[in-house]
Amino acid sequence: MTTPLSSFAYPDPAVIVASPNAGIRKQILQNLTLSRINAAEALGGAEALGKLENSECQLLLLDRKLPDLDAEELRQIIHRRFPGIDVLLLDDAGNPALPAEWRSSSALHLFETMRRWQAPASGPAKPPAAVAPLPGMVGQASCMAAVYRMARLVAPRTTPVLITGATGTGKEVLAGAIHQLSPRAGKPFVVINCAAIPEALLESELFGYVRGAFTGAVQSRLGRVHAAHGGTLFLDEIGELPLGIQAKLLRFLDQGEVQRLGSSDLFRVDVRVIAATNANLAELARNRQFREDLYYRLSVFPIALPSLSERPGDVAALAHHFLRRFQAGNGGDGGLPSESLRLLEQHSWPGNVRELQHVLERAAILADGGTILPEHLGLPADNAGVASGQCA
Numbered sequence: 167m168t169t170p171l172s173s174f175a176y177p178d179p180a181v182i183v184a185s186p187n188a189g190i191r192k193q194i195l196q197n198l199t200l201s202r203i204n205a206a207e208a209l210g211g212a213e214a215l216g217k218l219e220n221s222e223c224q225l226l227l228l229d230r231k232l233p234d235l236d237a238e239e240l241r242q243i244i245h246r247r248f249p250g251i252d253v254l255l256l257d258d259a260g261n262p263a264l265p266a267e268w269r270s271s272s273a274l275h276l277f278e279t280m281r282r283w284q285a286p287a288s289g290p291a292k293p294p295a296a297v298a299p300l301p302g303m304v305g306q307a308s309c310m311a312a313v314y315r316m317a318r319l320v321a322p323r324t325t326p327v328l329i330t331g332a333t334g335t336g337k338e339v340l341a342g343a344i345h346q347l348s349p350r351a352g353k354p355f356v357v358i359n360c361a362a363i364p365e366a367l368l369e370s371e372l373f374g375y376v377r378g379a380f381t382g383a384v385q386s387r388l389g390r391v392h393a394a395h396g397g398t399l400f401l402d403e404i405g406e407l408p409l410g411i412q413a414k415l416l417r418f419l420d421q422g423e424v425q426r427l428g429s430s431d432l433f434r435v436d437v438r439v440i441a442a443t444n445a446n447l448a449e450l451a452r453n454r455q456f457r458e459d460l461y462y463r464l465s466v467f468p469i470a471l472p473s474l475s476e477r478p479g480d481v482a483a484l485a486h487h488f489l490r491r492f493q494a495g496n497g498g499d500g501g502l503p504s505e506s507l508r509l510l511e512q513h514s515w516p517g518n519v520r521e522l523q524h525v526l527e528r529a530a531i532l533a534d535g536g537t538i539l540p541e542h543l544g545l546p547a548d549n550a551g552v553a554s555g556q557c558a
Contacts, residue, residue: 331471
């Protein structure tokens, strides 16, 4: 007798549904939930890849019309990188495009697939191959390897990227690395911090102005968007962008045109946009504090940076990296003894990589070119330790 599908329950998640169509995702997830099958959703191919890197998922249901990657190309990438994962393309109605013999019963196909998942492994799982860090980045934790892979996938394209992560995780460094790996590397990389510029000045900083546009505008000026022509515009702290300017940014993203304050002339510019935030933009959009249409326009290819507490194995490599930088040119060649390194690895790092950088800079000054002793670090010996969520 065939065991019903509903008798199985799998760890999070057994199935990932990747589609920009909210209706399709909802329908499939409801059906899987009724069958007691744990599932997750992704808006596009990049998000699906990120979830495959950090889960035990064994089946990907993939929309043919992804907003960021070609579905067939993505399926081939997954088959090469994750040979044990089944990939089924969805038709326009959200049904798996199954072989002819399965079309009469998609549930039966899923059951057979899941029954294979429960079979004992034929041998120990192979550890993932090491991935070279991006320019300017340090660390080999598995969660960082996923970031490196996704950045290299999107770098050659013009697809907008949304980098999320806590303060101090290195969002600007990641944005710069994507720019360096792109065909735009020889063009400008323009940074604007949306939280650091007063709202009254932000529009003119972004889009520029002509002489006489406002009091004090004694000469015309190009904005940061125009200055990034041919290159990359990095919008840091995008969640702090005022709603009125969000509408104008959306117009630029949709049409590729810039209109300076005080002028009716439109300038066409070629700019790749990377945005970053430590806020939950989806929640801000639900609360009408951020334009939903702009959120979806910016988050075509999201990349989440882990906190330093999630990658404790990278603390030593980062510490040595910063120490070499701060001692270079100052005649210093002091080392980092085991007791100092142990103190660094035990710290919880609420300020993430930036906090570690500042601690090492201060310690290098106090050590005056000598060995970095525990007292130079200024860290408590009985700190709270690293967070429970970690990646290898």
